[in-house]
Amino acid sequence: MARCATQPAWRASAAMLRSSSICPRTWPSAPACLSVPSSTTILTQRRSLFVLPLGLDVGIAGAAAYMFLRLRPPSPDSVKRIFGPDPWSKEGQQQPEALVQCIAHRGAGLDAPENTLEAFKYCVENQCRFVEFDVRMSRDGQLVLLHDKGLARLADCDLSDMSDVSAMDWDMIKDIDVGATHPNRSQFKEVRLCRLDAALDYLLENNVRMIIDVKGDNMEIVTAIVDTFARRPELHKHAAVTCFNPYILYQIRRRDAEIVGCLSYRPACFSAQDYDAESGPTNPRFPDNRPLHWLALLADAAHAALWRVAASGCGVGAVLLHKDIVNSAxxxxxxxxxxxxxxxxxxxxxxxxxxxxxMRAPYLANTLVREPAPLSLKEKKSRESSERELSEEKN
Known part of the structure; x- marks a missing residue:
């Protein structure tokens, strides 16, 4: 009987050798068997290590790292101080005059030379108390208000050697007329570049709220922006910081969590310079380099899939989106x-x-011409009363 009992055990052990660890143990009470050299039996021990399916362990680790590293959003009061009450809230409906509706993009760059003191003065004169402007850093560490990498679009002269302000000192560019090509150049003559400190002095003095769009991807500009807020604590109540690069925005808010951050987004920002709903992406960034263009398209696909996650990770208080991709949902x-x-x-x-x-949402506008006047509460009640009376007459 021992022979009949142990032979199946040996065969079972051989079959399980490939998937289980073998643990030989001596069983003193095992019956003697002529066909077996000793009374040693083989017991199988199940594996105690639990292995996750391929990729799931990486996903769990990534999610844990995201939850650990994500930044807390700014307080609702900080967002409200800058962007006003939520237009969809009860407070926003009861106080329509407090809503933020129009934000002058680059200081209303179609009406006055963009990103200049002249543009900001134009906004204040036209009762627009919320502006957006762009900031870059020159080679000598000056924060300059400028959207493009260079000056060719704004200045009417041969500036082939001035295609990148980050490679130039402030003294090299401070006297260039950046209003020379503007449609209203007859009204704005000898317009100069503006440094951030000069713009902040004027805007804070006139109680103008602002969105600071950070251009560039070096850590020096991150430090400079954070230091600017540290020197001017009142900026936390008047200014938000935005960027297309979530890493730069993350570094700014990681160093100063009180700054209200905004992430900017539009489709095809890596592969194309322009985008609209009718034409889609146009003016490719790498028209003569096909491999680089395809890499940019892959970057666009990854960006489209992950930008919302990046925005949440940065703890944003607002998102700045291309108007053609915004809907009620x-x-x-x-x-x-x-x-x-x-x-x-x-x-x-x-x-x-x-x-x-x-949409009941604020917007950036390049022009204040024919801007709808804000609707006061008295006008709103009067309009609602007129509409109600008209409806009763029809019935």
């Missing part, structure tokens, strides 16, 4: 996360009315 998505949505650039009067009445 997108606004509802971010409202559920207590994040404001700002569209850019909304310039046509009908578009502005649509954003005010239907």
């Amino acid at each position: 997108e606004i509802a998505y971010w409202r559920a996360r207590s994040v404001r949505v700002v569209g850019w650039s909304v310039n046509r009067p009908l578009e502005k009315l649509y954003w005010r009445g239907v």
